[in-house]
Structure formats: C-alpha cells, structure tokens
Amino acid sequence: MSKLTRSPLTGEWVVYAPRRGRRPIHYGKIEGCPFCPGNEYATPPAKLLYVRSSDGSIHRFKDGDGGRRSDWIVRVFDNLYPIFSDSPESVYGYHEVLVETPRHEDKPWSISIDQQAVAIQAALERIDTMRSDPKIGYVLLFKNYGRSAGASIEHMHMQIVASPILPPRVESELSSYRDGCPVCMLIRESPSVVSYDDIVVVCPKASFKPYEAMVTSIEHKHDIPRTESYIEALAKALVDVMHRLRLTLGEFEFNYWLHYGLTQDHHWHIEILPKTSIWAGLELGGWIYVNTLPPNEAADSLRRSSLQHP
Numbered sequence: 001m002s003k004l005t006r007s008p009l010t011g012e013w014v015v016y017a018p019r020r021g022r023r024p025i026h027y028g029k030i031e032g033c034p035f036c037p038g039n040e041y042a043t044p045p046a047k048l049l050y051v052r053s054s055d056g057s058i059h060r061f062k063d064g065d066g067g068r069r070s071d072w073i074v075r076v077f078d079n080l081y082p083i084f085s086d087s088p089e090s091v092y093g094y095h096e097v098l099v100e101t102p103r104h105e106d107k108p109w110s111i112s113i114d115q116q117a118v119a120i121q122a123a124l125e126r127i128d129t130m131r132s133d134p135k136i137g138y139v140l141l142f143k144n145y146g147r148s149a150g151a152s153i154e155h156m157h158m159q160i161v162a163s164p165i166l167p168p169r170v171e172s173e174l175s176s177y178r179d180g181c182p183v184c185m186l187i188r189e190s191p192s193v194v195s196y197d198d199i200v201v202v203c204p205k206a207s208f209k210p211y212e213a214m215v216t217s218i219e220h221k222h223d224i225p226r227t228e229s230y231i232e233a234l235a236k237a238l239v240d241v242m243h244r245l246r247l248t249l250g251e252f253e254f255n256y257w258l259h260y261g262l263t264q265d266h267h268w269h270i271e272i273l274p275k276t277s278i279w280a281g282l283e284l285g286g287w288i289y290v291n292t293l294p295p296n297e298a299a300d301s302l303r304r305s306s307l308q309h310p
C-alpha cells in the first residue's frame, strides 16, 4: 500500500512506492528493449498511440483488450511500476510513460524535429486529459535521461505524473509571482542562447548548475499554445539546445520538466538540468548552490558550439 506523507519539518512530500524497487534496467542493445516496436507485450496496453498513415497524417488509437499495435510513432501507457494510479492500494493519480520515438537509436540531440514535435503533442494531449480530472492537483511532465538522472531504460521516453497535490516546488514558484512575472524577469536578465519564433532558450541567472537552461515563451503565456506551428518551434528549440549541450559537454545526462501555470498570471517554462555537478552538503542542507560556471559563460559556449560544429 503506498501513501503520501508530508514532512512536518519541511512540508515536502514522500510517496512510499516499494514496488518501484523491482523495475528492470535496460541499457545498450536494442535486443530486449521493452520500448522498441515489436516488444509491446513487455508493457501495459497503450492508452494513446499515434500512427502515421501513408499520406503523412497522424491518427490516434488505443490498444484494445489483449492486443498491441506495433506500427506507432508515439506510444503512451501506464507505468508498470506506478507512483500514483487508480488502484486501491495506491495514492490516486496517473503515472504514464511516453515513448517519444520508435527508433531505439534516437537521442535527444539527434531526434528529428518532426518526431520530437509529435511526442510533445502527445504529451500535451495526455496532460490535458489528466488535468480535466477534478481529483488531480497538478500534472508534471518530465524526462530523466541517463542512469545518473534516474532513467532505468535508455530508449527515449518522458514520464507524466499526475498527483492529487500541488508539488511544493510548483507552489513555491507560484508564490513568487506577487511582484510581477519572475519568468519574464528571467528572460530580460539572463543571457539567451537561441530562439525560434516565440520560443527562447536562456541560461537563467542564478543557475543552480553549469549549463542549466530554460526553454520558455518570449511573450508572457501561462501555458503552451496547442497549435502545430507553436509545438514545432518548441521542438526545434528543445532539440537545438540538446544538440548544443551535446557538442559542449559530450554524451551528457540530464533531467528536464515542464511547469505550466495555473492562472494567466503564471508563465510556462521547461527547466533543463544537466548532470554537470553533484549536490552535496551545502546544497542539500542549506539550499545554497555552488555553481562553477556563470550563466553568461555557459550561454557563450552554447551559442558558439553550433558554429564550431555545424
């Protein structure tokens, strides 16, 4: 039985989910990868599948009882080892896995813009469904990439976790909107790396880690507009910054997450945190972060990286 416990000391939440200790680890070869086409029976039936037809249009399906389609381009299903679910033993919520591409060899910096865009589109579609559930407090979309970032499977995927509570981190961000929008302020005061239409990538002032990056809208918007052209610009910015980070850092591991706003006052953003340093006593015990690379230097190298390696 998993349950939510709040620390009386810090107000942070703990979910006990012992089953997650049993989840498999898969890195390296395609063989046996549970997220590759053809291996769908290793995972629960899909709640959402995107299938591309011969004229290029995308169609939505679900796996029926017992069956599994393998001609998908994006596949979303319940996490086999959920943190939240609708089972009576668990804390209510959703925990889904979104496989971003059928190609095992795709990397965050080499995936096609088109493929990244359809994966984002599917993620937003699932977020909208979960948000319409009145029992849900917030939906977190995030990506763990690499073992040190907490990913147990190498094949490119994101996770979507919807919980009954508003995560304290989000709550804390939302409380900083009293004197105006902090994201608009960050865009004004942080060095930018690249932009596509309304999407900008900055290295935020007060970055916690070297090469931390934020992807957000130049215009104040509380959420990502659900239009094809907007999502395509977002996919371009995301793949571009991943490519620049890869050129600068080599093969790197990272986490990113999406924070959308609850009201029009808030400003959506994606925070990308590469595993460039380890948080130790001062960071964990004091929430004071030692960063060896100022954001203007990080932004300089990210801007230059794609010129040096076209």
Ligand SMILES: [Zn+2]
Pocket (backbone or CB within 6 Å): 030, 033, 034, 035, 036, 103, 104, 155
């Ligand atoms: Zn795979």
Ligand SMILES: [Zn+2]
Pocket (backbone or CB within 6 Å): 181, 182, 183, 184, 185, 219, 220, 221, 266, 267
């Ligand atoms: Zn704003």
Ligand SMILES: [Zn+2]
Pocket (backbone or CB within 6 Å): 173, 259, 269, 271
């Ligand atoms: Zn945030």
